[in-house]
Amino acid sequence: MWHLNLSIDGDARETLSAQLRNALRGRITDGTLRPGTRVPSTRQLATDLGVSRTVVVEAYEQLCAEGYLTSQRGSGTSVADSAHADVASALTADEAPAPEVWDLRAGGTDVSMxxxxxxxxxxxxxxxxxxxxxxxxxxxxxxxxxxxxxxxxxxxxxxxxxxxxxxxxxxxxxxxxxxxxxxxxxxxxxxxxxxxxxxxxxxxxxxxxxxxxxxxxxxxxxxxxxxxxxxxxxxxxxxxxxxxxxxxxxxxxxxxxxxxxxxxxxxxxxxxxxxxxxxxxxxxxxxxxxxxxxxxxxxxxxxxxxxxxxxxxxxxxxxxxxxxxxxxxxxxxxxxxxxxxxxxxxxxxxxxFDRHLRRLRAEFQRRGQAVRQHVVRHLPGVAPLDASGGLQTYLVLPRWCAEESMVAAARRRSVLVRGGRFYALRADDRPPALVIGYAGVRGAELGRGLAGVAAAYRDVTARHATDVNVRRVADSDRRTGLTA
Known part of the structure; x- marks a missing residue:
C-alpha cells in the first residue's frame, strides 16, 4: 500500500482537516494526483499523519462534495475523473479569489457559541x-x-x-x-x-x-x-x-x-x-x-x-x-x-453548562424555523419533514427533481449540501431529498446559503420545464406525422 507524502502542523491556526484538505486539493490541481488514483484509506492516512481518523474523514468528505474525490462503497476513495477538467475550467492563474462558500451540510455545530x-x-x-x-x-x-x-x-x-x-x-x-x-x-x-x-x-x-x-x-x-x-x-x-x-x-x-x-x-x-x-x-x-x-x-x-x-x-x-x-x-x-x-x-x-445549552437550543430552534419558513416561501413543491429538533432539516423533493442535480446546482451557487441518498445504506425507491444543516452557519451567512439553495432549485425547475416542453413538442410532432 502506497503512502502520501503530506505534512500538517498541529500548531498552525488552520484546523488539521483544513490543512489536509488544502494539501490534497493542491496535489490534485497540480497534476501530482491523476484522475482515478486511489488515495489511502482514512485509517491508513490518519496513522501516517498521526492524527484522528475524524480529521481525514472530514477532509475526504469535503473534497468529495467539491468534486475532487469520489468514494464508492467497497471500492475506496480515488481522484474523480472530472477533477482536473473542473479545475481547469474554474481556475486560471490570474483569476480573482474564489467566492465565499456556504456549507449547509449536516453534522457540524457552531463553535463560535x-x-x-x-x-x-x-x-x-x-x-x-x-x-x-x-x-x-x-x-x-x-x-x-x-x-x-x-x-x-x-x-x-x-x-x-x-x-x-x-x-x-x-x-x-x-x-x-x-x-x-x-x-x-x-x-x-x-x-x-x-x-x-x-x-x-x-x-x-x-x-x-x-x-x-x-x-x-x-x-x-x-x-x-x-x-x-x-x-x-x-x-x-x-x-x-x-x-x-x-x-x-x-x-x-x-x-x-x-x-x-x-x-x-x-x-x-x-x-x-x-x-x-x-x-x-x-x-x-x-x-x-x-x-x-x-x-x-x-x-x-x-x-x-x-x-x-x-x-x-x-x-x-x-x-x-x-x-x-x-x-x-x-x-x-x-x-x-x-x-x-x-x-x-x-x-x-x-x-x-445548563445556561449554555438553553442559549444554544434557542438559537438552533430559531435557525431551524428560519430554514422551514424559507423552504415554504421559496421552494414550491418541497416538503420539510416535521422534526422534534436537531441540527438539520430533511427536505423531500418532488419526484421529478433528481437530488444529484440539486446538489450540483447548489454547488454552482457556492452552496454545499448533501442529498438524501448520501445518508442511505441501501439503494431503494425513496423520494429524492435534500438535507440542510444549519448548525455551522448563522445569521446572514445562513440567509445567503438558503438563497443559494432557492436559486439552485429555480435552475433545476427551469431545466425540467424546458425538458417537458421539448418532449411535448416531440410528441406533438410524432402525432402530427402519424395523422398526416
Whole structure:
C-alpha cells in the first residue's frame, strides 16, 4: 500500500482537516494526483499523519462534495475523473479569489457559541486546586468525581439510570461506539442494525470494528421495529430523541416495541443521544435507557453541545456489558485528559453548562424555523419533514427533481449540501431529498446559503420545464406525422 507524502502542523491556526484538505486539493490541481488514483484509506492516512481518523474523514468528505474525490462503497476513495477538467475550467492563474462558500451540510455545530469565559473559569478553578492525583494519569474509565457529576446530571436531565462506576468517560462518541462494537463482536455478534437513512461515518466505524451494519428503514415514527426484527440482528444503533437525518422522534409505541424486541432476542439497543439537548423540552421524552437500563447502552458526547476539540463523551452500559467494555478500554488507551474532565464537571456543577445549552437550543430552534419558513416561501413543491429538533432539516423533493442535480446546482451557487441518498445504506425507491444543516452557519451567512439553495432549485425547475416542453413538442410532432 502506497503512502502520501503530506505534512500538517498541529500548531498552525488552520484546523488539521483544513490543512489536509488544502494539501490534497493542491496535489490534485497540480497534476501530482491523476484522475482515478486511489488515495489511502482514512485509517491508513490518519496513522501516517498521526492524527484522528475524524480529521481525514472530514477532509475526504469535503473534497468529495467539491468534486475532487469520489468514494464508492467497497471500492475506496480515488481522484474523480472530472477533477482536473473542473479545475481547469474554474481556475486560471490570474483569476480573482474564489467566492465565499456556504456549507449547509449536516453534522457540524457552531463553535463560535462555545462558552469561552465559563470554560476559562472552570479550567482556572481546576488548575488552582489540582494536586498530584489530578495531574497524574486518569483512570481509563474516567475520574470518579467526574463520573459522579455526570451520572447525576444525566439522571436529572435525561432520566438515565446508571451507577457512576458503570459510566465510562470516552474520547467522544466514536470511541465509545468502537469499544462497544469490539465487545459485541467478542460476544458473538456479527452484525448490528443501523437506521437507514443514518450516519455513514458511524457505519464505517462499525465495519472497522469487524461488524456488519444492517440497514433498517425509518419513517415518521422513527426506526421500523418490525423491519428490525426481520434482520436477525441482536443489537441496533438508533437515535430516538431526534432521528438523524430526518429529525423524527421515536414514538412512544415504537419505544415500547424496541425494548420488547431487545428483551426477546436477548440483545441491546445503543442509544445515540447526541442532539437530545436541542429538542424542545415540551417535546423531549426521557432517554430510552431510563425505561430499560438492562437492555440499552446510552451514549453521548460534548462535541455538538460544546466543541469537538474537547474529545469528551460518555457511555452508560448495562451490567452485562460494562465490565467487558472496561477491560477492552484498559488495553486501548490510557484515558482522556483528566483536567478537561474536571473542567467539564465544574461547568456542570456551577450551572454554566445548563445556561449554555438553553442559549444554544434557542438559537438552533430559531435557525431551524428560519430554514422551514424559507423552504415554504421559496421552494414550491418541497416538503420539510416535521422534526422534534436537531441540527438539520430533511427536505423531500418532488419526484421529478433528481437530488444529484440539486446538489450540483447548489454547488454552482457556492452552496454545499448533501442529498438524501448520501445518508442511505441501501439503494431503494425513496423520494429524492435534500438535507440542510444549519448548525455551522448563522445569521446572514445562513440567509445567503438558503438563497443559494432557492436559486439552485429555480435552475433545476427551469431545466425540467424546458425538458417537458421539448418532449411535448416531440410528441406533438410524432402525432402530427402519424395523422398526416
Amino acid at each position: 462555545f462558552p469561552r469565559q465559563d470554560w476559562i473559569r472552570s479550567v482556572s478553578s481546576v488548575l488552582r486546586s489540582a494536586g498530584p492525583r489530578e495531574l497524574g494519569y486518569a483512570p481509563p474509565s474516567g475520574l470518579p468525581p467526574v463520573r459522579r457529576t455526570l451520572a447525576g446530571y444525566l439522571g436529572r436531565v435525561r432520566g438515565v439510570r446508571v451507577r457512576p462506576e458503570h459510566l465510562m468517560i470516552t474520547s467522544g462518541f466514536a470511541q465509545g461506539l468502537a469499544l462497544l462494537c469490539r465487545v459485541l463482536r467478542d460476544q458473538g455478534h456479527e452484525a448490528i442494525g443501523v437506521e437507514d437513512p443514518g450516519h455513514p461515518g458511524e457505519w464505517a466505524f462499525i465495519a472497522d470494528a469487524g461488524l456488519r451494519p444492517v440497514g433498517v428503514p425509518v419513517d415518521r415514527e422513527g426506526i421500523r421495529v418490525d423491519e428490525l426484527a426481520a434482520t436477525g440482528v441482536r443489537a441496533v444503533l438508533t437515535t430516538p430523541a431526534s432521528q438523524f437525518p430526518t429529525g423524527a422522534p421515536l414514538s412512544r409505541r415504537r419505544r415500547e416495541h424496541l425494548v420488547d424486541w431487545a428483551r426477546a432476542v436477548d440483545g441491546y439497543v445503543v442509544e445515540d443521544d447526541f442532539d437530545a439537548a436541542f429538542v424542545a423540552p415540551a417535546q423531549r421524552m426521557p432517554a430510552l435507557q431510563s425505561v430499560a437500563p438492562d437492555r440499552v447502552v446510552y451514549a453521548g458526547s460534548a462535541s455538538k453541545v460544546l466543541a469537538p476539540a474537547l474529545r469528551l463523551g460518555w457511555l452508560a452500559a448495562p451490567t452485562g456489558l460494562a465490565g467487558s467494555i472496561e477491560r477492552v478500554r484498559a488495553g486501548w488507551d490510557i484515558g482522556c485528559s483528566g483536567l478537561d474532565q474536571l473542567a467539564f464537571a465544574r461547568l456542570v456543577d456551577t450551572g454554566a
